[in-house]
Amino acid sequence: MYAAATESLIKQAREIKEEELQRFCGRIFKLLHTKDVSGDTVDSLQRLNLIVSATKYARELPSDLVMKLQTLLRSSSCPEQLQVLSSSIIRESFPPSVHSLCSDLSHDSRTSSHVASVVLAQVSHILESRLSDGQISRHALPILSKMSTVYPEILTDDQVNLVSRKLVDWLRYASMQQGASMSSGGFFSGPRTRQPAPLTEVDGVVTGDFFTVLCLGQSYTEDQWMNMYTFSMIKSWLLHVPSYAQPCNDDRSEVDSSVMSMVSATSSSSRLLPPKERLREKAFEYCQRLIEQSDRKALKKTDTELQKACIVESVSIMDIICGEDPSYVYRAFPCIKALYGRLNGDLAYARALLPIAQFYLNHSEIAAVDSEAVFCQLFSHCPAEQFNEPMLAFEFVQFCLLNASVLQDRVANYRQSFPNILKFLAWNSSGLIAEFVELLPSLIASDTAIELLHTILDLPCLAAALDLQQRSACYQASDRTAWDQQGAKVAACLDAFRQPSYRGLFLYILRPEAGTGDTIDRLKMLHEILADMAESPRVVRCAQVVPVLLHVYFNTVTQKADEKMMNQLLLVLLERSSLVFSTHLQALCKLHPPLIVDQSREILEFASSPANIYSKEDFYTHVVWVIGEYLSVSYDPRCTVELITSFFESLEAVLFEITQVRQSASPPSFSPRLITVLMTTLAKLATRSQDLIPRVSLCLSKMRTFARSAPVMTCYSEEDTEEIITRAHELINLLKLPNVAQFVLAPSAGGDGPRWHRDTNASLPQGMRAVSGLLHRHSSSLPT
Amino acid sequence: MVVCFLIHTVCPVSALSAGETRILYARVFGPETGDGCDFTPEQRRLMQKEKLHVVARQVRSAVALSREASGGLCVEAVLGEEAAALGEADSGVFSLGNAELFPDRSVVLWLGVQSLAFSLVCRPHENLLLAEGTLRNIARHCLEELRLLGPGAEVLLKSDRVDALLHRLLPHGQLLFFNHRFVLALDKDIANYVSK
Numbered sequence: 001m002y003a004a005a006t007e008s009l010i011k012q013a014r015e016i017k018e019e020e021l022q023r024f025c026g027r028i029f030k031l032l033h034t035k036d037v038s039g040d041t042v043d044s045l046q047r048l049n050l051i052v053s054a055t056k057y058a059r060e061l062p063s064d065l066v067m068k069l070q071t072l073l074r075s076s077s078c079p080e081q082l083q084v085l086s087s088s089i090i091r092e093s094f095p096p097s098v099h100s101l102c103s104d105l106s107h108d109s110r111t112s113s114h115v116a117s118v119v120l121a122q123v124s125h126i127l128e129s130r131l132s133d134g135q136i137s138r139h140a141l142p143i144l145s146k147m148s149t150v151y152p153e154i155l156t157d158d159q160v161n162l163v164s165r166k167l168v169d170w171l172r173y174a175s176m177q178q179g180a181s182m183s184s185g186g187f188f189s190g191p192r193t194r195q196p197a198p199l200t201e202v203d204g205v206v207t208g209d210f211f212t213v214l215c216l217g218q219s220y221t222e223d224q225w226m227n228m229y230t231f232s233m234i235k236s237w238l239l240h241v242p243s244y245a246q247p248c249n250d251d252r253s254e255v256d257s258s259v260m261s262m263v264s265a266t267s268s269s270s271r272l273l274p275p276k277e278r279l280r281e282k283a284f285e286y287c288q289r290l291i292e293q294s295d296r297k298a299l300k301k302t303d304t305e306l307q308k309a310c311i312v313e314s315v316s317i318m319d320i321i322c323g324e325d326p327s328y329v330y331r332a333f334p335c336i337k338a339l340y341g342r343l344n345g346d347l348a349y350a351r352a353l354l355p356i357a358q359f360y361l362n363h364s365e366i367a368a369v370d371s372e373a374v375f376c377q378l379f380s381h382c383p384a385e386q387f388n389e390p391m392l393a394f395e396f397v398q399f400c401l402l403n404a405s406v407l408q409d410r411v412a413n414y415r416q417s418f419p420n421i422l423k424f425l426a427w428n429s430s431g432l433i434a435e436f437v438e439l440l441p442s443l444i445a446s447d448t449a450i451e452l453l454h455t456i457l458d459l460p461c462l463a464a465a466l467d468l469q470q471r472s473a474c475y476q477a478s479d480r481t482a483w484d485q486q487g488a489k490v491a492a493c494l495d496a497f498r499q500p501s502y503r504g505l506f507l508y509i510l511r512p513e514a515g516t517g518d519t520i521d522r523l524k525m526l527h528e529i530l531a532d533m534a535e536s537p538r539v540v541r542c543a544q545v546v547p548v549l550l551h552v553y554f555n556t557v558t559q560k561a562d563e564k565m566m567n568q569l570l571l572v573l574l575e576r577s578s579l580v581f582s583t584h585l586q587a588l589c590k591l592h593p594p595l596i597v598d599q600s601r602e603i604l605e606f607a608s609s610p611a612n613i614y615s616k617e618d619f620y621t622h623v624v625w626v627i628g629e630y631l632s633v634s635y636d637p638r639c640t641v642e643l644i645t646s647f648f649e650s651l652e653a654v655l656f657e658i659t660q661v662r663q664s665a666s667p668p669s670f671s672p673r674l675i676t677v678l679m680t681t682l683a684k685l686a687t688r689s690q691d692l693i694p695r696v697s698l699c700l701s702k703m704r705t706f707a708r709s710a711p712v713m714t715c716y717s718e719e720d721t722e723e724i725i726t727r728a729h730e731l732i733n734l735l736k737l738p739n740v741a742q743f744v745l746a747p748s749a750g751g752d753g754p755r756w757h758r759d760t761n762a763s764l765p766q767g768m769r770a771v772s773g774l775l776h777r778h779s780s781s782l783p784t
Numbered sequence: 785m786v787v788c789f790l791i792h793t794v795c796p797v798s799a800l801s802a803g804e805t806r807i808l809y810a811r812v813f814g815p816e817t818g819d820g821c822d823f824t825p826e827q828r829r830l831m832q833k834e835k836l837h838v839v840a841r842q843v844r845s846a847v848a849l850s851r852e853a854s855g856g857l858c859v860e861a862v863l864g865e866e867a868a869a870l871g872e873a874d875s876g877v878f879s880l881g882n883a884e885l886f887p888d889r890s891v892v893l894w895l896g897v898q899s900l901a902f903s904l905v906c907r908p909h910e911n912l913l914l915a916e917g918t919l920r921n922i923a924r925h926c927l928e929e930l931r932l933l934g935p936g937a938e939v940l941l942k943s944d945r946v947d948a949l950l951h952r953l954l955p956h957g958q959l960l961f962f963n964h965r966f967v968l969a970l971d972k973d974i975a976n977y978v979s980k
Contacts, residue, residue, distance in 0.1 A: 001899045002793050002806075006937040010806065011799070013940075046941050053810070053943075056833045058826060081980060084944045084951070142958035146813070149785060202963065213961040219969065232960045235911075236785065302917075302964040309914040310961065316911070351913060390850075391912060394877045394891075430849050431878050537852045 013047075013054040021051065022062065029065045032072070037079060045085040052092040061093045138225055145233035152240040160241055164275035167230050167237070172210055172282045174227040178217035202298035202307065212286060214293040214303070214310060234283050235317050238324075277325075284321050284328060287314035291339055308352055311339070315355040322363050329363050336360075340374060350382055351392050354399050361403055361410075371411075379417035384512050387423040387466060390431070397424055397435045404442035413513070415445040418452055420512045426463040429541045433548060440549060441556040448514040449557060450568050456549050457576050458509065461526060463542040464533035465509045468497040489532035496529045505529070554584045558591055566592045570599050574606050582622035589626045593635040596627065600643060603627065608650040610657055613670055621674050624651065628681030632688055634746075641689050648685045648692050651678060652699055659706040667715035676727050679703065680745075683731045687742040693735050703728035786915070786957040787886050787905045788812040789950060791926065791939060792840040794847045795899035805840045808900070808939045809946050812836070813957030835885045839892060842878070843903045847896040850874050860898060863934045866927040870920065873897045877912065880905075895923050900932060914959050921967065925949050929978050948977050 016024075028048060031041040052059050069086040072078045144163065148155060155163075177196040199207045199217045207215050213228050220228075273281060291314050294307040315336065322328045340356050343349040357378050360371040386392050400407065400414075400421065407414040421443065425436050444452060455462075471494060496502055505526045508516075533539050561569065566588060573585050589595055596603060606612055607627065612620045627647055633639045655678045658668065679700060686692040706712060707721040707728075716724075734741045791809040796802060812832060823831065851874060861869035874896045879889055889908040893915050894901050902923045906915050929945045930938040939946075952970050953960070962970070 001897075001932055001935075002795060002797070002808075003935040003937075004798075005935065006808070006940060007797065007799060007806070009937050009940050043941075046944060049943060050940050056830055058829050079980065080948065080977060081944055084947045088944065088947055139955060142956040145958060146785065146956050213963060216963060216965050218965070220966070228961055228966060229958075232958060300964045302962075302967060305913070305917050306961060306963050309911055309917065312913055313911050313961070390876045391916065394879075395912060398879070428853075431846065431876065434881050435879065537849075537855070541849070541853070 009050070010054055013051045016051055021059065024048065024051075025062050025065045029062070029068060032065075032068050037082065042081060042085070045082070045089070049085055049089050049092070052089055059093055061089075066090065066093070138222070138229060141226070141229045141233060145236055148241050149236050155241060161275040164279040167234070168275070168279050168282045170223060170226040170230040171234070171279075171286055174211040174223045175221045176207075176211060177221075179219040179221040179224065201293060201296055202300070202303040203296040204299060205296070209289060210286075212289055212293060214290060214307065216303075231286065231313075234286075235313060235320065238280070238283065238317065238320050280321050280325065280328075283317060284331070287317050288335055290314045291335060295342065308349065311343075311349070311352045312355050315339070315352070315359055319355065319359045319362055322359075326363075326366055329367050332359075332363070333367050333369055337369070344377055347385060350386055350389070351395060353378060353382065354395050358399065358403070361406060375411045376413060379411075379413050379420060380512050383417070383420040383423050384510075387427045388470060390428060393424040393428060393432065397421075397432055397439065400442070401435055401439050404439065408442050415443055415448065416514050417512065418443045418448070418514055419455055422455060422459065423462065423466060425545070426459050426542055427466055427538070429459075429463070429538075429545045433545045436545075437548060437552050440552045444553070444556055444560075446560075446562075446565065449561075449565060450572060451514050453553060453569070453572055454576075455514075456546060456553060458523070459546055459549070460534070460539045460543045461530055462509055463539045464493070464530040464536070465497075465506055467533065467536065467538055468493055468506075469510065472497055490536070493530060493532050502526075502529060550584065554587060558587055563592065563594075566595055567598050570595050571602060574599075574602050577606075577612075577616050577619045582619050585619070585622050585626060589630055593630040594638075596630045597636045597638050597643065600647075604647060604650055607647070608654065610654055613654075613658065613674065617670050617674060621677050624674075624677050624681050627651070628677075628684040631685065644685050644689045645692065648682060648689070648695075651682055651685075652695065654678070655682065655699060659703065661706055661709045665709070665711050667711040672716050672720040672724055675703070675724055679724075679728060679731060683735060683741070684745045686735065687738060687745050690738050693738060697732050697735055700728040700732050785907045785910065786813060786918075786954055786959060787890060787907060788836065788839075788957075789922070789954065790836060790840055790843075790901075790903040790905075791946070792843070792901055792903070793899060794844050794896055794901045803841065803844065805837070805844045807836060807840050809943055810836050811947070811950055813954075838885060839880070839903065839905060840901075842880075843892060843894045843901050846876055846878060846894060847874065847901055850876055851896070861933055863931060866924065866933060869897050869927060869933060870924055873923070875916070875919075879908075893919055895919055897923065897927065897932075902926065911959065914961065918954060918959055921962075922949065922953055925953075925974060929974070945978055949974050 024044070025048070028041070028044045031038070031044060034041075052061070069090055072082050073086045073090070176199065178199060179196075197218060199211065199215045201207050202214055202216060211224055211227055213231055215224075217224070290310045294311050296307075298304045298307060318328070318332050318336070322332050336356060336359055340353075343352055343356070353374075357374055360369070360374050363369075364371040382392075382396065421439075425432050471490070475494075497506060502525075505522060509526065557565070557569065570585075570588055573588070603623065607620075607623055630636075631639060631644060631647060655675075658670065659675070682696045682699065686696040704725050707716075707724045713721065734744060789809075789811045790807060792805045792807045794805065797804065797806050800806065854874070859872065861872070875894065877891060877893050879891050880886060882888060886905055887907055891906045891908060891910065891912070892903055893906060893912065894903045902919060904915055904919050906912070926932060926939075926946060926949075929949065930942060932939060952973060953962075960966075
């Protein structure tokens with residue numbers, strides 16, 4: 001598709017020299033002045049177009065050529081191809097083109113806005129006059145729509161009323177017969193025998209009501225085209241224009257508004273309505289008709305797709321109208337309810353459910369209509385069945401984002417349905433993570449927060465399970481060839497998915513709702529079964545977004561959590577520590593230090609096991625640091641001497657085990673930082689129960705031997721071994737003055753993490769060095 | 785309203801680094817909203833080009849990720865097989881979030897056909913069903929009128945055809961509700977234009 005030839009053309013276009021370009025422009029200028037438009041002229045213009053668009057920096061073209069192109073643009077006899085090319089070249093070149101309408105385009109926004117209003121005045125003037133050549137108004141309508149969207153305050157009330165009247169005509173009173181077609185009839189029928197054929201609905205039935213975009217004809221009249229254009233821009237118009245229109249000082253508008261207050265919005269008296277309100281009425285009727293027309297079975301696929309788009313648009317427009325005038329709500333609801341009844345359960349129309357749900361969210365309270373069924377369908381079924389539809393997933397998540405606060409407060413099963421909603425993210429992690437970062441806080445409820453944490457941690461498992469579910473649905477078990485074609489690993493997982501004994505596990509992970517329990521006992525087994533899927537792209541991508549979600553989760557939860565929840569969170573962290581960042585542990589304990597005593601049993605168990613060092617060193621190091629920092633009577637009066645002693649003994653045993661110097665010892669697989677943190681923590685605990693000081697001093701004195709042993713010397717750098725020795729030495733000295741030590745080793749004011757032991761800016765090493773220096777001058781004994 | 789339409793590469797291009805993309809056609813439907821008037825037209829043009837490249841690069845990654853995840857094998861279609869190529873195309877959507885590229889929370893809709901992608905940047909809360917149908921229709925015409933499945937460079941030298949077809953299918957960025965008869969009428973009109 002994209003070939004080297006294309007690439008070299010671009011290169012040429014970019015690298016053309018200035019003189020060559022000027023010469024080329026001169027040639028084009030001459031060509032444009034010849035009578036006939038030759039293929040050569042068109043080719044040259046096309047090349048010029050390429051040249052001016054190929055570079056980031058604008059190219060300057062000779063002004064006479066630019067003027068000539070502008071003339072071409074304005075001339076109605078000029079072939080369209082030249083107009084298109086001229087327009088494109090002018091847009092892309094420098095200086096920016098100046099239309100005849102705006103001779104002095106300044107940078108001042110007020111001036112530009114006036115210029116724009118001149119354009120608009122021209123446009124509305126065009127709309128006003130009767131036109132035989134409908135082409136102009138057909139193209140003017142999108143311009144008008146665009147300008148009114150971007151600068152809604154530009155239109156005066158008069159102009160808005162004028163346009164509203166035209167829009168009503170096009171929307172509601174377009175011709176009911178087909179347009180005259182040039183080639184209809186055939187050889188034997190003359191103009192007189194040709195009857196204009198009736199329009200049909202999308203299913204072929206002759207149409208009986210007013211013209212809409214869902215009416216078919218061999219060819220269309222001009223006002224039918226305008227009907228289609230009008231409907232296409234009506235939502236934007238209703239949304240932006242009426243509220244912004246500048247009131248004019250005309251008496252007429254006051255009369256209009258007083259009429260409005262006397263007349264209610266019913267179709268029988270709509271003739272009396274002022275233009276804006278009348279447009280609203282007609283737009284409403286149009287939408288109702290489209291919804292009815294969408295019930296027909298279209299003969300062409302294009303029309304079926306259009307019906308869906310029409311449903312979405314119509315419901316949105318009705319939503320806007322009801323928002324502006326609540327009296328419409330009572331007329332709208334029967335229609336919307338019937339529509340929902342029709343579409344419910346039809347997977348092909350799932351995307352149309354979202355605007356309907358939005359409508360219910362906005363207006364069901366006013367109408368005292370029960371919306372529970374709609375949201376049940378939306379949250380309990382939709383995601384489970386269609387998580388793999390990218391457009392639906394996107395729109396669903398956008399819907400949740402837009403309405404997050406309302407859903408949280410008013411729709412009970414929104415937060416309950418997080419297992420379902422997270423399926424969208426599991427399937428398309430990279431595409432939806434940005435949205436979920438914003439959405440996640442709204443899904444956190446106090447009764448399901450722990451379960452949500454587990455679900456986030458299990459997100460890659462969910463991705464794997466969804467993948468298997470999809471494949472399993474596609475391939476019959478008997479079709480071994482298709483099965484095996486997916487690779488041995490996937491095939492093995494598929495087999496497991498199909499096994500009855502694992503059914504419960506998969507049913508749990510694929511559950512639609514929260515509340516059946518935090519997590520399952522046999523989670524480990526599920527991890528093992530799915531291990532072979534761990535390298536599949538979807539699962540890998542999912543694993544990459546989990547840390548991001550965890551950050552958001554913890555940031556939100558720590559703001560609102562009570563003591564009970566914090567305890568539960570800590571347990572989860574310890575349980576699933578391989579996946580969790582240590583910073584969360586720190587944040588949690590800093591917020592609520594008594595956690596250490598509350599969960600002392602679990603923490604002790606975790607810290608006592610050297611196996612945890614090898615699998616989760618970073619996390620383990622943080623646990624040790626947190627113990628040293630917060631296990632103190634100053635944080636929790638329940639902290640007894642016994643407790644401190646039991647922690648001390650466990651950590652001492654670990655340090656002893658990992659620093660054993662033996663002939664057969666292998667080099668340490670952990671970082672030097674772990675040693676320094678262990679030593680410091682032991683020292684801290686000793687200052688709080690001073691009987692332990694001799695023990696820790698003995699322990700520390702062995703560190704020199706450890707650091708100087710052969711395996712360690714080969715593994716750690718010179719600086720690291722020096723640091724371990726120096727730190728051990730400083731701690732021993734410090735502990736000779738227990739009261740000073742207590743002060744120096746007290747929890748740091750900043751609550752910093754276990755800093756890299758060589759960080760000279762951290763207060764602890766500084767403090768210790770100062771004391772050490774002091775001691776050095778007064779003491780003559782140094783450990784050997 | 786559609787803010788812009790792009791045709792760009794999603795295959796590796798030798799002259800560019802990995803992940804970079806070459807924009808073959810770009811059309812921005814002005815005017816741009818409140819950008820601040822502190823920039824010269826020259827700067828504004830440059831900024832616009834940069835913004836388009838950012839969008840194109842994001843689409844490139846999205847296409848790559850989507851194809852990797854679905855793991856499907858790509859069968860290269862040739863000239864004459866446009867319908868098949870379109871049927872096999874991957875599509876997707878993402879939001880530009882609060883990045884100051886286009887109006888807040890603009891949405892990018894993309895369609896990846898072999899080594900090229902067609903992208904639409906839409907204003908937020910646009911009718912995405914309609915936008916999707918429009919994008920497919922535009923892509924179909926581009927594949928046919930520009931002979932994109934062949935080795936030629938018509939996309940660069942016959943870009944006026946894209947302008948002309950956008951003028952009919954997406955005038956000034958306005959999405960239109962075409963039933964199949966409107967589509968046929970416009971197909972004829974476009975064929976007329978191309979044949980001249």
